[in-house]
Amino acid sequence: MTKILVVDDSNSIRDMVSFTLKSAGFETAEAKDGLEGLNKAKTGRYDLVISDVNMPNMDGITLCQELRKLPSFKFTPILMLTTESSDQMKMRGKAAGATGWLVKPFNPEKLLATIKRVVR
Amino acid sequence: MDIQALAKDIPAEGEYSLEGIDFITSGKQYLTFLLGDEQYAVDILCVEEIRSWEQPTVIPNAPKYVKGVINMRGIIVPIIDLRLKFKVCQAIYNEFTVVIVLTVEIDEHSRTIGFVVDAVSDVLNAEDNEIKKSPYFGGCVPQTYIDGLINVGAKVVTLLNVETLQLIEKHKVD
Amino acid sequence: MSVDLSQFVPSFLEESFEGLELMESSLLNLDAGDNETIHSIFRAAHSIKGGAGTFGFNNVTEFTHLVETLLDEIRDGRRDITPKDTELLLVAVDCMRLLIEAARDDADYDEDKVSETTRLLELTLAMTRPSSDSEMVNIEQDSKTPAGKTWHITFIPEHHLVQTGNDPLLLFNALADLGELSLKAKTDLVPPIAEMDATELYISWELSLISEASEADIREVFEWVEDECTLEIVGTEVSPEPVGSSGGSDTAKTSASELSISSGASANAVQSPEKSDKNKTKSKQDAGSIRVGVDKVDSLINLMGELVITQSMLSELGNDFEISKLEKLKSGLDQLLQNTKELQESVMKIRMLPISFAFNRFPRLVHDLSIKTGKEMNLIIRGEQTELDKTVMEQIGDPLVHLVRNAVDHGIESSDIRLANGKPKSGTITLDAYHQGGNIIIEISDDGGGINREAVLNKAIEKGLVDSNATLSDSQVFDLLFEPGFSTAKEISDISGRGVGMDVVKRNIQSLGGRIQVESEPGKGSKFKVNLPLTLAILDGQLVRVGTEVYIIPLITIVESLQAKPEFINKVSGDMTLYRLREDNVPVIPIYQLFDLPADTKDVNNALLVVVEADGQKVGLMVDDLLAQQQVVIKSLKDNYQQVEGISGATILGDGSVAMIIDVPGMIEMAIERAHEKQNEHSLDGALV
Numbered sequence: 001m002t003k004i005l006v007v008d009d010s011n012s013i014r015d016m017v018s019f020t021l022k023s024a025g026f027e028t029a030e031a032k033d034g035l036e037g038l039n040k041a042k043t044g045r046y047d048l049v050i051s052d053v054n055m056p057n058m059d060g061i062t063l064c065q066e067l068r069k070l071p072s073f074k075f076t077p078i079l080m081l082t083t084e085s086s087d088q089m090k091m092r093g094k095a096a097g098a099t100g101w102l103v104k105p106f107n108p109e110k111l112l113a114t115i116k117r118v119v120r
Numbered sequence: 121m122d123i124q125a126l127a128k129d130i131p132a133e134g135e136y137s138l139e140g141i142d143f144i145t146s147g148k149q150y151l152t153f154l155l156g157d158e159q160y161a162v163d164i165l166c167v168e169e170i171r172s173w174e175q176p177t178v179i180p181n182a183p184k185y186v187k188g189v190i191n192m193r194g195i196i197v198p199i200i201d202l203r204l205k206f207k208v209c210q211a212i213y214n215e216f217t218v219v220i221v222l223t224v225e226i227d228e229h230s231r232t233i234g235f236v237v238d239a240v241s242d243v244l245n246a247e248d249n250e251i252k253k254s255p256y257f258g259g260c261v262p263q264t265y266i267d268g269l270i271n272v273g274a275k276v277v278t279l280l281n282v283e284t285l286q287l288i289e290k291h292k293v294d
Numbered sequence: 295m296s297v298d299l300s301q302f303v304p305s306f307l308e309e310s311f312e313g314l315e316l317m318e319s320s321l322l323n324l325d326a327g328d329n330e331t332i333h334s335i336f337r338a339a340h341s342i343k344g345g346a347g348t349f350g351f352n353n354v355t356e357f358t359h360l361v362e363t364l365l366d367e368i369r370d371g372r373r374d375i376t377p378k379d380t381e382l383l384l385v386a387v388d389c390m391r392l393l394i395e396a397a398r399d400d401a402d403y404d405e406d407k408v409s410e411t412t413r414l415l416e417l418t419l420a421m422t423r424p425s426s427d428s429e430m431v432n433i434e435q436d437s438k439t440p441a442g443k444t445w446h447i448t449f450i451p452e453h454h455l456v457q458t459g460n461d462p463l464l465l466f467n468a469l470a471d472l473g474e475l476s477l478k479a480k481t482d483l484v485p486p487i488a489e490m491d492a493t494e495l496y497i498s499w500e501l502s503l504i505s506e507a508s509e510a511d512i513r514e515v516f517e518w519v520e521d522e523c524t525l526e527i528v529g530t531e532v533s534p535e536p537v538g539s540s541g542g543s544d545t546a547k548t549s550a551s552e553l554s555i556s557s558g559a560s561a562n563a564v565q566s567p568e569k570s571d572k573n574k575t576k577s578k579q580d581a582g583s584i585r586v587g588v589d590k591v592d593s594l595i596n597l598m599g600e601l602v603i604t605q606s607m608l609s610e611l612g613n614d615f616e617i618s619k620l621e622k623l624k625s626g627l628d629q630l631l632q633n634t635k636e637l638q639e640s641v642m643k644i645r646m647l648p649i650s651f652a653f654n655r656f657p658r659l660v661h662d663l664s665i666k667t668g669k670e671m672n673l674i675i676r677g678e679q680t681e682l683d684k685t686v687m688e689q690i691g692d693p694l695v696h697l698v699r700n701a702v703d704h705g706i707e708s709s710d711i712r713l714a715n716g717k718p719k720s721g722t723i724t725l726d727a728y729h730q731g732g733n734i735i736i737e738i739s740d741d742g743g744g745i746n747r748e749a750v751l752n753k754a755i756e757k758g759l760v761d762s763n764a765t766l767s768d769s770q771v772f773d774l775l776f777e778p779g780f781s782t783a784k785e786i787s788d789i790s791g792r793g794v795g796m797d798v799v800k801r802n803i804q805s806l807g808g809r810i811q812v813e814s815e816p817g818k819g820s821k822f823k824v825n826l827p828l829t830l831a832i833l834d835g836q837l838v839r840v841g842t843e844v845y846i847i848p849l850i851t852i853v854e855s856l857q858a859k860p861e862f863i864n865k866v867s868g869d870m871t872l873y874r875l876r877e878d879n880v881p882v883i884p885i886y887q888l889f890d891l892p893a894d895t896k897d898v899n900n901a902l903l904v905v906v907e908a909d910g911q912k913v914g915l916m917v918d919d920l921l922a923q924q925q926v927v928i929k930s931l932k933d934n935y936q937q938v939e940g941i942s943g944a945t946i947l948g949d950g951s952v953a954m955i956i957d958v959p960g961m962i963e964m965a966i967e968r969a970h971e972k973q974n975e976h977s978l979d980g981a982l983v
Contacts (some may be wrong), residue, residue: 010341011305016299016348054337075458076492083344099459100518104929105355108299117468117515118459177952178843179931179938180889189935191946198935232934 002119003027003045007037007063008052013106017081020108026119034058037064043072048119049078050102053089061096069098074093075089077118081106133228141269147247148271149254152277153220153237154208155202159243159277160237161270164178166222166282173217187236197221201236206261225288231286244277246270298346303398304583306345310394311340317387322657323379329369331684336365342390354390355532357408360415361386365517367419382418386409442473442506448526450498457493457524466501466983468515473505493933503630516601528842557929586644601633642828643683649699649727649736650678652687656698660723663702669711670720677727684732685830686806690918693799697738697822700796705820706743715817717741733808733850734828738819747771753780767877772812776800804959806830807850809908825850833928835955837921838887838904839924841893846926846945846955847915851906858882860899869972871898873914881904883965884916887955888940894918908959915961928955940964 004026008014011032018028029044031037035057049067053060060080067073077099081096082089093101099118100110150161169192176188176199185204189196199219203211219234251268267279320335339362347353361383367373389411396403447469451459451462469475509527516525608626611619653675664671682690706721707713713719726737729830747768754760754774774780778797803810808826827833835846836855841916862874863882871882882903886893895901895918904912926945931938942957 009337010343010345011311012309013303013341013348016302018303022551038358038458054340056334056337075457076461077461094521096460097458106344107348108482111951113468113471115466116471117518118461119464120467164524177944177954178891180891180940182952184940189931189944189952192954193949194946196929196931196944196946196952217464 001027002047003038004048004050004115004119005028005029005031005037005053006050007031007034007060009033009055010052013052013081013104016106016108017111020111024112034060034063036067036103037063041070042069045072045077048115049073050115052080052083053077053080053082061092064093064096064098071100079115080117094105123275125288147245147250149183150242150244150246150277150279151220152241153207153218154239154241155237158208159241159272159275160202161277161279162282162285164243166224167220168219168223171219171221171234172215173213173219173236190219190234192234195232197232197234197279199234199236203238205237207261209238212238217228222282222285224282226283226286229279233286235285246268246279303349306349307394307398310342310345311391313342314387314391318384318655318658321387322661323861324375325382332369332375336362336369339365339390342394346397346735350398351394351407354393354397355840357386357393357412358390359389360412360419364415364419377419382411382414386415395910401417410684413475421697425490426801441883442504444530445501445503445505445509445512446526446528446530447501447503447512447526448498449497449501450524451519452522453494453496453656455495455519458519458522459521460497460519462499465515465519467693469501469503469512472507472511472515473503475501475503515540525896584645585956590640594644595635596639597637597640597897601630601637604629605631605639625888645683646686646828647687648679649687649734652691652694653678653696653725653727655691656725659695659698660702662700667702668708669702669706671706672720674722675726676724680727680734682727682826684830686826686828689802689806690824690826692739693802693824694725694736694798696799697824700736701740701742701820701822705740706744712741719917729745729828730825730870734826736824736826736859737821737945738824740820741819744816744818745772745775745812745820746816747814748773768814769811772814775812778808783981802971804908807848809850831928833926833945833955834923835926836923837947837953838903838915838917839919839921842893843889844918844921844947844951844953846953847904848908848942848955848958849923851958853905853907855902855904855911858898858901858903858914863898870969871981873898873903875905875912875914878912880912880914882914882916883961884905885961886916888961888968890966908962911962913958913962915956915967926953932955 004021004057006014006017006028007030008017009032014030014032016095018030018085021028028039029046031040033055034051037049037051038058040084043063051060055063058066060082062099064078064080067076070071077112078097080093080101081104082093083104100114102114122173133271137259143148149164151164151167152159154160158167162175172249174190177188178188179186179198181285182188183203185201187201189198191197201211213236216239217236218238219236219238220240221234223230223232250270253268254263254266256263264284265280270279315337317338322330323872324331326762330466339358343355343358343362346358364373364379366712368375368379375907387815389408391409392403396402400847412518417546449462455462466475466477478500481496483498485496485671488697505512507533511519511525513525516523516692521531575916604626608623608630611626612624656675657673659672659931660671701723702721706723707715707717709719712721722741728735751766753763754771754777756943757777757780759774759777760766761782776796776799778795780796800810803824803826806826807830808824809836810825812820813823814820822930833846834849836849836852838845841867847966856875858873864872864879866872872879873882874880882898884893885891886896892980895916898916901916902918902920903916904920905914906914906918928943931941931944940957940961942953942960943955943956945952945955
């Protein structure tokens, strides 16, 4: 079963992403900020991490950097969920080790189609 | 007619018992009752319950025919004496006096009112074409309450309109 | 497969309103250089914008984008926040609230306010930013090729591509969704196994895709790996707009903006047909909801458990009951009483929320009023955790706002006057809430100039509300403020007037079963005390007997009960009986007369009087007997009958019988009407003679 970790400080966004993924047959886990996300990652095994960028306690970019330091997450796909699609954003993400990005506003069909690039 | 036996025939809330009622496919069923010697009837689907008379709690300054309110399973139900409202006969309160509780839905709001009558008679089945227009000259029951007349053998039963019965005018001295 | 997200709208709305409150209170308390707060304000706006976009609330998204941009500049240090900016942001928060409410209710909003604020935001932003964000730029989407094309794709990934988490095979899977895909791998660069690094990729591919998709669509699949590969896409037909070849930043940008446009567009297409329906049904079905702490629910579950135990114990006792088991039965019934009491308290608590929900609009209100009136002002809030019923709280909001505005407008003096009187320059308004008995007391006090007793009295005499000879206590004079028609043109200012008078405030409070009192000291300030029952459905009542009937008098209205001593009884104006209660002359109302009932007591001498108060007026209700005091559940007479004069509702007593609850203000009005009718009769008699 493919397991996806969803990290976002907005309850509704987190719920919606999780719901969308679950209805497509994925198993999900959630965290409300980067720190919680990192802690969950340390004790779990995930096939994909989807994380918001702007969060309290630890933002998405830092989370990505920290995850890449963990042996089990060296090559795990990490997608940044962001409303900005600027080059600057992409570069920051890539520099932190992100696999790719997803742009908000969040479209469930698009989300599912896009994550196919990194999970089965 | 034994009221209790009759009451058992009428399905209580939630119970759908078909025993004892002729299941005829067309026409509607009416509960007939007596006010003095006169026979009246109401749509049986609106009958929630038949209770024996008990002294209700008085409502201050209410018209004479509004006897008060009772507690029916936690609901406050007003009791209206039809014999006084229609002034058809004397109102006596004894062990045979019966209260017919009707529930009607008007505009998404349902109203439950109990009407005091002399006795409950029978369940009557009548098709729509059996309901004749009621001539109106004289008679104390206002036309608005009457849906029509039904002939039962040699007798006449006055069919009352439940919706208008439910409309209680503001406190007015009748 | 389409995913229906409409179920998430309510939680998004709830979150957004909370976010707006956070933004507002943060802005009000913002200290210069407080970066953490700025970040949290930014995040709140950012969340709202993102969520709004998802549900197609475009007005909200567009407007919030401006707010977010401004906040972004501030948090990045590209702009220092000025008080003017703070004010603008506060107004922007108001606009966001209006827009979200309009989106929720599918209703109109104040477009002028929003466009004006938009203009100001754009103006403010224009002062530092030479060009606006590219996000909202509309780029024509590549039109899909009408017929299928064969695309030849050369994909040469860089060796470390998989280390980013990307997997070429999965990319090809995604590509295969666009049409028919065939591919050929080129392995000539693959080193021998001994030298192979498992984390490096040496394979490249030639792919062939037959698809109706556009080149942009195909590039999109590779968007994350653009910079880590060489990508060539060639179609068999010449495409109208040659997009260029491998991953350069130009193409990346175009693709990205197209990506955002296309995702935006399809999001709209997916959401908007549902939007109007779901918003409409939402407003019909939304009967309101309450957030209940888990602890309250757990307590409820525990109590239910205890009730079940008591019930089975009693049931067992009942099975073969003998008189010897009577004591056990009694203690079982006591236990039942205890259980139901606790259960009742617990259930009532569920509807209870802290009054902070009602109080939290006041910091902003006082802040705005302070600016508007030019008076410096402080707001102190106490007891905001005091709980009360949700419905009571919703209805007490407006009256409280009026009282606070009143305190600001008429209570607090201007800074000059305050200084001249040796008072601190800033006026202080205090809101306090606490429990007392079965009620909640809310106090609104100010340290202003107090109420001018003389002025009020004169105004009342002028308006014919009192007799010029009447001697009134201070509290009676202040109560005159609540008389309808009392406010003058001078007082109906923009702030506290416009149709909402003190009489409406009082009426609202009374309709909740409460009352309001005023205390004031000239030069020192005033205090408005609002007394409310904790819940609307239950009443503490005093049972009384009149003849054979039992009535219930709300305890909150009762001042005292006494036996009327003949020496204090006076008859005046022919018919009115007054009882001298210390300083007051209290009119006696014989309930049996008003309600036309038989009664034991018809003579006031030595009769039992229950002195009640309503509308600042005391009356003595004459009853035959005082029975128990108990809590009663209020049932409406209006459901199946109608409003009855003098009666506020009914209840079911322990014996199953129905008892009427007396509406004290209503009863007083009835008495007054009867008196007037009698007067008219008498004057007619006089005329006839």
